[in-house]
Amino acid sequence: MxxxxxxxxxxxxxxxxxxxxxxxxxxxxxxxxxxxxxxxxxxxxxxxxxxxxxxxxxxxxxxxxxxxxxxxxxxxxxxxxxxxxxxxxxxxxxxxxxxxxxxxxxxxxxxxxxxxxxGAAAPAQLTLKHLVVIPGSSVVTEAATGREIMLTGKQFQIFSYLLRHLGQILTKEQIYEAVWGESYIEGDKTLMVHIRYLREKLELDPAAPEIIETVRGIGYRVRG
Amino acid sequence: MKGAGRFQLLHRSLLFRYLLIIVAALLFVPVVIPLTIAVYSIFAGATHTSPPKEYEQYSSIDKLEILWHEEARKLLGEPPADITKRLSALGEAYPLSRIFWVDPAGITQLVTEPSGPPLLLTGEAPAVPAQWSAAEAVSFMKDSAALKPLAIVAFIGDRAEAAEGFMVMQIPEDITETKYAAGLDKWYTIAMLVFFLLFITSSWFFFIMIRRRLLRLQTAMVFTGQEGLPQIVPPGKPDEIGRLEEAFNTMVTELKAGRAREAEEEALRKRLVADLSHDLRTPLTVIRSHLHVLGKEPLSPHGQSSLELMDQRIESLGILIENLLSYNLLNSGRIALHPERRDVLRLVRESAAAWYPVWEKEGYQIEIDLEGAPLYWEIDDSWFRRVLDNLFQNILRHARSGLYVGILTEIREGNRVIIISDHGGGLAQSTDSAGAGLGLSIVDLLLKRMDLEWSMESTAKGTEVVIWKRDAPNNLNKI
CATH class of the missing domain: 3.40.50.2300 (Response regulator)
Structure with missing residues (x-):
């Protein structure tokens, strides 16, 4: 279509x-x-x-x-x-x-x-490095093995927010406010903790993330 | 006619009315007081008995004294009989007085008895002693000094050394009594008090009136209407304040006309800028689109790079047009800013996030350190973004040689500042520094409007822009 x-x-x-x-x-x-x-x-x-x-x-x-x-x-x-x-x-x-x-x-x-x-032009599926993502659904699979990765509610919300803004750099405040729906307070580590768990699930090497990239001094980005 | 007109003018003048009060005050002492006394005595005179006619020749004691001494001088060396004769004649001329004289031996020679009222009001005066002892002379002098009765004493020959005795004229107390003089009583005091109060109240009301009208004018000036202009005041009396009100109304009318003209010019300027912008950008868009179409044709590498260059130039031209026209609009001072308390670090981060991919693509080394507590400034969100965009754009266009962007916050001289730096060749080396200058002029205009300070240091090694808040409280103690 x-x-x-x-x-x-x-x-x-x-x-x-x-x-x-x-x-x-x-x-x-x-x-x-x-x-x-x-x-x-x-x-x-x-x-x-x-x-x-x-x-x-x-x-x-x-x-x-x-x-x-x-x-x-x-x-x-x-x-x-x-x-x-x-x-x-x-x-x-x-x-x-x-x-x-x-x-x-x-x-x-x-x-x-x-x-x-x-969401009008959502491709049926999106390939990100070693992952295959079906936008709009919580299904994330590993391309090589077909293993499905389960995300918690907040992890999924963060990931899909990043996917909706594919290629865009999002600041901590923007992500926090979009996902939690309340204003971000400087020094709050909640988002960082969630991103760390998210990376542990998604990344091949969480210490050297490839999917969720940290843009130093600004925020995070998922490249298309 | 002319005189009447002048009088009318004078009558309309506050100065005239004030002078009237001042003149009244000045007249109060030297004119009004004697005048009132005169007026009072006319009225008072009707109420009291005027002295009998025969009293008249005694009314001036001074005259009598002169006369008496004159007579005394004339009698120098005259024999006693002649003195007695002369004094008897005077006694007939002044029948109401008692005249006597005393020879050098102290023997009273002549005593005429007054034909009118007694010498003393309280009763008969002491008789003149026939033989004057020292005690009697002193007693007489004492009574005379107390004006009981009034006595005019002269030595015969008008000097004591002549040793020919002395002559005395005694005038009855009834004649010298003050009851015939115009006296001041309580009615006069009341009249004066009324005059005084009238003067005070009239000057008081004069100033109250002026003050009230001035205050009304002041209120009209202070309270502005919808257009931010003072209201027209209703015209009052045509005096100085009235003319001031008139002048004020004229000024307000002219101001209103000026505002309307200004608004009209502003609308014209905006329309012109909008039309200009449209007319410049539309053909550029067409060219750019066609360049893109052309780029899809098979071209030599040289042709492709030419196309790319053209595309870049169109991009620059677009930015230049934007800055030029924005500057024109901003410089007219008519653009409203809506400052709000915002976290500037967050804004800078978001703006940098938008520019990051562009710098990244060009291979810039990007260093961003905006950690720390939020930095709240009163800024207009979208205009502050525009400032950052202009600065970031300059880095992209004029600092390509350094391939470095630094965005950080630190404390300098007690102020938290935002620093945007690059390692380019400085603006002086840039190929189109005029374009950059325009962008920076907009930065300057906008930051000033948001009460922010900024500085730029551009050397061959790079450029550093520092932005800080004007008059931060901790800056006040700094020398």
Whole structure:
């Protein structure tokens, strides 16, 4: 099943090249030249890419309406304005934001991250070094032996949070607050302890972790 | 007409009214007091008996004294009979007085009896002794000194050495009595007190009135309306304060117009910047997208590197446009910041996390040490991120030669600071230092708006940016 993207861009030159590039990356693209009909067109789409400056309804308004109609739909804003202007107008509703001139690869990367986060484009399974992970489920198996690794609730939550942000560095605070749902207090060792147990289960050599990488001074990362 | 107009102007003046009070106060002593006395005596005069007509010639004791001494001088060397004759004549001229004279031997020569009121109010005056002894002379002098009755004494010849005796004129007490003089009684005191109180209350009210109007004006200036401008005050009397109120209202109106004009200009500037941004970025996006398409065509390695270079330049241009236009908007001072108490270390960590993969890809050595207790500063979250982004971007674009990023926190001169350093060739060596300068100008603007201090030391060995909180309490004692 291919992923369908809603793309609203009034500039034909940009629109045609970007739409072509996205199609080349095996996305189905519904390209509109204005915000009219965006709500209807968004039906069945997994992500919306909106230009901020649109004729008629602007990108912010279209984006907010889309979010209201489809709260789960990730919205990526493309802007040709200065970030100050955009921030003033309020980008809170948008899931991501990219200023022009963007590199098509950058756009594709952002789309991928958003889709992964929303679970819309979850691959059936993910291979991480010696592990095979089925995203969205708690099943982690060792590729070579097929042995299933059992994770506790918190360990699974931490691991899936890291997987949802594959390739991204996450700070201790971000992980703690996402998993425990309360603010992190400096000096709290709970997360470190959980990560240590998690590594003992996942890593071939917990002393030299390959799956959950420590980024010194910042936090942790699981590379894709 | 002109005079009336001037008077009206004067009448409207607070100064005039104040002068009126001052003049009243000045007149109070030299004019009002005698005036009131005069007025009082006119009224009081109607209520008391005026002295009988024949008393008039005795009203001035001074005159009588001069006359008496004059007569005494004229009598020098005259025989006693002539003296007696002359004094008898004077006695007829001043019938109400008693006149007598005493010869050198101390024998009283003549005594005229007064035809009017007795010499003393309390009864008959002591008779003039026929023969004057020393004791009688002293007793007479004592009574005279006590004005009982009033006696004018002169030596014959007007000097004691003449040794021809002395002559005396005694005036009855009834004539010299003060009951005919205008006396001051309690009514006069009350009238003066009323005048005094009137003066005090009028000056008091004068100042109360001024004070009240000034306070009203002050209130109008202090309490600002919705637009942050003072309200127009209702116009009062057209005096100095009235004109001040008028001037104030004019100022407020002009301020409002100025604000409106400013807002209009600001909106225009924003629209211009937005249009400019759009018009510059759109073609760049098209070019970049086409470069990407072109990159998929079979190209020589030389062609590929050309494409990459073009792509990098477009990226730089995009950043330059962003900084240029952001600076323009920020510099107008119209961008609102929303400072909140935030843990800066956490923010720096999150921002560094976003940049980490980029540095990593370029092969930078990354050293991050932001451990320690949270560092709370009053900052605007998104603008502080913008500051960090600009600084990190500079490292990526201008410090490639050093391939090092250091982000740490430490205590310098008693302040906890954040240090961002690189080992690049310094900004002076950078190929487009102007672009970096613009980014740093934005850093400077934003940090200043958030009450943060920063310094940058850029040498050929690297650049170090230090950010700290202005006027940290433990900084105050530092010399």
């Amino acid at each position: 291919s992923v369908t993207l809603l793309y609203v861009e009034d500039d034909r030159e940009i629109g045609s090249v970007v739409a072509a590039d996205l199609r080349e990356r095996e996305y189905a693209v519904r390209w509109l030249e204005s915000g009219d009909g965006a709500l209807e067109a968004a039906e069945g789409c997994q992500l919306a890419i909106l230009d901020v400056m649109l004729p008629g309804l602007d990108g912010f308004t279209v984006g907010q309406r889309l979010k209201r109609a489809y709260p789960e739909l990730p919205v990526l804003m493309l802007s040709a304005r200065t970030s100050i202007d955009d921030k003033l107008q309020g980008l809170d509703f948008a899931d991501d934001y990219l200023t022009k001139p963007f590199h098509p690869d950058e756009l594709a990367a952002r789309i991928e991250v958003l889709l992964r986060r929303s």
